[in-house]
Amino acid sequence: MEIKILQTPFDPWQEIQQFQQSSPEMAGKYGASSIFVGTMRDFNEGDDVKGMTLEHYPGMTEKQLSKIITEAMHKWQILDVLVVHRVGDVFPEDPIVLVSVWSSHRGDAFDVSRYIMEALKSKVPFWKKEILQSEAVRWVDKNTDGYKV
Amino acid sequence: MSIKVRYFASLKESVGRSEDELEFVAVISVVDVWRQLNQADDLPENILAAVNMEYVGFDCLVNDGDEVAFFPPVTGG
Numbered sequence: 001m002e003i004k005i006l007q008t009p010f011d012p013w014q015e016i017q018q019f020q021q022s023s024p025e026m027a028g029k030y031g032a033s034s035i036f037v038g039t040m041r042d043f044n045e046g047d048d049v050k051g052m053t054l055e056h057y058p059g060m061t062e063k064q065l066s067k068i069i070t071e072a073m074h075k076w077q078i079l080d081v082l083v084v085h086r087v088g089d090v091f092p093e094d095p096i097v098l099v100s101v102w103s104s105h106r107g108d109a110f111d112v113s114r115y116i117m118e119a120l121k122s123k124v125p126f127w128k129k130e131i132l133q134s135e136a137v138r139w140v141d142k143n144t145d146g147y148k149v
Numbered sequence: 150m151s152i153k154v155r156y157f158a159s160l161k162e163s164v165g166r167s168e169d170e171l172e173f174v175a176v177i178s179v180v181d182v183w184r185q186l187n188q189a190d191d192l193p194e195n196i197l198a199a200v201n202m203e204y205v206g207f208d209c210l211v212n213d214g215d216e217v218a219f220f221p222p223v224t225g226g
Contacts, residue, residue: 057218060202
């Protein structure tokens, strides 16, 4: 598994390519790659948002992510996982998070991608502070449950 | 015994500090740590706690050298 917490913008497709190139043991073994990319919107809760600052708890963030991925690797048949998450100043259209899962078959890849994303949203210590077009600044108070429509 | 206490995000702003050091003699729990440092009876609503970077309940006991953290619900992803 690989976990990257980045202060600067990243290209998810480049991250995936690099990871695959540096994992020759996976070549020919994976039949399914499930990719989730979370991108910053320019609106939230009915307001126009022009930017965001992401804070995290260095150490605990990595520890909790590693725990979640380890649990997933025990529960499902997957080959590897890459998680990349931004911290610092983020702007609309910037990728915030990448969860990439490789497995032999699609079922496990889809399930693990969802499992990691939902666990990340509820357990991994990151916090978003939004800057609105009106210049008002506010903390996002909670994440929505991704399993509820 | 002494521990390091950390605050994050909106809680860091409302307490006005990012870190504290706390010295203590008798065994104390996470909620005692909050009370001693913040002169308050109860933790603000929805606050979460961690000891050594693992989530804990407020009755969890702390040991010498532990790192205790308080923070609001997480909003990453």
